[in-house]
Amino acid sequence: MADKKKGRPRIIPPSEIEEWIEKYGDNTYLPRGILCTQTLIENEIIEEEHEFACYLLFKSIESRIHSCRYSQGIYEGVFCEWDVPLNGVMDIIRHKPEMWQGWIEQTRIFLENDQQQKYRPTIDRIETDPNIGYRLDNIQLLSFRENTQRAVNKPVYAFEMGKNQSNVIPTFRRYDSITDAKKDLGLPKLENDTGVFTNTQDGKTFILQSSATTVGDQSVELDSNESEQKVYTGYIPIGQIEIDGQLYTINQPFTFEQMQIKLKNEA
Incomplete structure (x- = not known):
């Protein structure tokens, strides 16, 4: 690589971001990601x-670095080799050329299919x-899509969270596969190990997890830069109060984007 110029780092002007929007669609483009590709x-x-392949790779690596560095929920304790996204991008291009060529091809497929999420390249x-x-x-x-389908034929647990996510200890059931879970819950589309809620038509709320995730052998993974995040509200009971002879539970609300439930053997 050529010697870096001294002085303040170059700033990406709004006009260059507009060019990206014209080429790749209306999105929130990271100036640092564009600068990396340039x-x-x-x-x-x-x-x-x-x-664009380089840009998507930069975003994926940056997301992994950020999540691992700050132990964001499900990424707590997960090691990441890189501190700087550019270093990760360069390592893959230089030392894993087959992965880089595959990333280019998957990016082409992603673009040709109107950037549907299931075609997006991901780091696994x-x-x-x-x-x-x-x-x-x-x-x-x-x-x-491949990342999601890896767990299709493995046992999954369906944790019923209850309406408004007010259950402290959710009930759960085990299925031999996610296909069985989809059939029983009546959901045409169902993904496990995403750490987000799935709502059924009859108003029930579930979190789907693989067996390995449920016992804590692996973490739920969802790249915040690769999927639209939603914020959910949960409730923790902090006390009870009696009004007119009726006992009521006082709940403390909290918000979260992802959740992982672990079953522990107390024996």
Whole structure:
């Protein structure tokens, strides 16, 4: 790579972001991600035609770094080899060329299919041990759909959270596969290990988790940059009060984007 120029880092002007919107659609584009792609193009590390693939790779790596560094809920204790997203991008391009070429191809498929989420390239851990985490030799490319389908034929747990998420200890049931869970719950679309709520037509609310996630062997993973996040409200009982002879429970509300439920063996 050519020597970096001294002085203040270059700022991406709004006009360049507008160019990205014209080429790749209306979205919130990260100036630092665009700057990364421009730097690699200027230094002839990637071709200009691969700028969007590079941008998506930057966002995915940055998200992993951020989530692991700050132990954001489900990422607590998960190791990440990189501190700087550019370093992760460069390691993949230089040392995992097959993954980089696959990323380019999956980005092309993503664009050709109107950027449907299921076609988006994602970074996936080969081994889910949090101590191994996100290392260069433990990551692979999967489309978002492939990442989801990995657990289709594995046991899953359906935790019923109750209306308004007010149950402190949710009831649960085990299914041999997510296909069985979909059939029993009456949901045409159902994903496990996302850490978000699924609502049934009869008003019930569930969280679906794989067996490995439920016993704590792996963490729920959802890249906040790869899927639209929703904020949910839950309630924790903090006391009781009696009014006119009727006992009422006092609940403390809290908000969250993802949740992981772990079953512990108390024996």
